[in-house]
Amino acid sequence: MTDLHSIAFMLNGKSVTADVDARLHLADFLRHTLHLTGTHIGCEHGVCGACNVLVDGRSTRSCLMLAVQVDGAHVETIEGLTASGQIADLQAAFTARNALQCGYCTPGVLATAAELLTGNKPTRDEIRDALSGNYCRCTGYHAIVDAIETVAGKRHGGAP
Amino acid sequence: MKAPAFAYRRPDELAEALSLLADDGAQVLAGGQSLIASLNMRLSAPALLVDINRIGALRGIEDRADGIRIGALVRHVDVLHSPVIARQVPLLAMALPHVAHMAVRNRGTTCGSLALADPSAEMPALAVTLNAKIVLEKQGARRTVAARDFFQGLYQTDRQDDEMITEVIFPRAADDEVFGFAELARRHGDFATVGIAVRARRSGDTLENLDVVIFGSEATPLLSPATSALRIAADATAPMLADMAEAITATMEPMENHQGRADTKRKQAAVLLRRTFRDMQSRAFAGKGNGHD
Incomplete structure (x- = not known):
């Protein structure tokens, strides 16, 4: 049984229309239908954070949202966040601090960090708290926290 | 794994949602942070998901005469940042930082957590502590149940299949x-x-x-x-x-x-x-x- 629904939404700044089956979750829609494979799937039940994307500016587990639910929303994936340059400083800091090893968790971590850095300058503890929802199985957490802290300091015009 | 097939409807009005819930196998989709995980793992198989995310009447934290009202579409992130909650229901504000992670708090709802009744979830425990009032609606009927009478067993509550928790009302904290x-x-x-x-x-x-x-x-x-x-x-x-x-x-x-x-x-x-x-x-x-x- 399929239950197709027409959706229209903004994806990485461009309008997209599609017909999606109700049971299809957003992560599979992004990866399999739209071929945007930067969004990764780890656990597929909301624990690991590898599939985090931004929906209307807020970090969201794309495995825990149905594709049909993004109708009318603004969705940003790692491809769009990269192309727009809005997290270029974060990506440079990750490279400089070696804050990724295998890189599988990185798109989700960057989505979390992108949302975190839109608010007030986070403390190191607040960065760790925000990252508690993202697993890095290479366990390189210190470097990830360092990189985000560096960018938080620079964006708020001071030393980290 | 992938979710089994189900039908999906997204009504704009509460009355329509309650009418859809009257059918066998219909289930509410609010924040979806537990429901969609359980669908992905095929632990649940609803015939119909009734997505309530467009029903404006279910939004909002309100400071009312009978207490602090949290509507069915209020998400954990909204409660966490609400000045009304911080002032009037400080226990909720204390507990919210422990609720899941940022991305899950961005979608998960207070009322959804009460409806699921996961034993490890904070919301049922807080509702029992403060004996909040849980409002249940179905087509043509509305009733209020005290939180201390609502939770009956593991994932079991007093809510019937055709009922939706439309709001929960927490008592205002007294000065003492x-x-x-x-x-x-x-x-x-x-x-x-x-x-x-x-x-x-x-x-x-x-x-x-x-x-x-x-x-x-x-x-x-x-x-x-x-x-x-x-x-x-x-x-x-x-x-x-x-x-x-x-x-x-x-x-x-x-x-x-x-x-x-x-x-x-x-x-x-x-x-x-x-x-x-x-x-x-x-x-x-x-x-x-x-x-x-």
Whole structure:
């Protein structure tokens, strides 16, 4: 049984229309239908954070949202966040601090960090708290926290 | 794994949603943070998901005469940042940082958590502690159930299949009330192995009328029956508080599972309780120079 629904939404700044089956979750829609494979799937039940994307500016587990639910929303994936340059400083800091090893968790971590850095300058503890929802199985957490802290300091015009 | 097939509807009006829920196999989709996970794992197989995310009447935190109303579409992130909640329901504000992770708080809802009744979830325990009023609606009928009568067993509540929790009403905190909250989890934001929530009234140099709820370890939030004679005096010593904690945890019936044996969880709850009692004591009687320890 399929239950197709027409959706229209903004994806990485461009309008997209599609017909999606109700049971299809957003992560599979992004990866399999739209071929945007930067969004990764780890656990597929909301624990690991590898599939985090931004929906209307807020970090969201794309495995825990149905594709049909993004109708009318603004969705940003790692491809769009990269192309727009809005997290270029974060990506440079990750490279400089070696804050990724295998890189599988990185798109989700960057989505979390992108949302975190839109608010007030986070403390190191607040960065760790925000990252508690993202697993890095290479366990390189210190470097990830360092990189985000560096960018938080620079964006708020001071030393980290 | 992938979700089984289901039909999907997204009504704009509550009446339409309630009408759709009258059909067998229909289920509400609010934040989806537990429901979609259980669909992906094929632990649930609804015939129809009724997505309530476009129903404006279900939004909003309101400071009303009968208490603080949280509508069915209010998400954990909204509660976390609400000045009304911080001022009027401080226990909720204390507990919210422990609820899951940022991305999950961005979508998960207070009422959805109550409806699911996961034993390790914070919202059912807080609702029982404060005895919030849970409002259930179905086509042509509306009823209110006290939270202390709502939770019946593991993932079992008084809600019928054709009913939706449309709002929950928390009582406004009184000036003399003092609250405490703590939980133990493997990773911050993960499901709690054991957690506690406490409400007390300050009277002179004593905290009394204690309501203590233990959750995570129990099938449903356990409102301790052993607290009516208990007091936390301003000068109560650490051993006295530890004795109180032991007396309360003696009434627990912990579930034994991969997170630990029953006696382990009883011990963990006792540690959380005595720390929280001490914390509440120092907040309630700050500057009084209580010479304990």
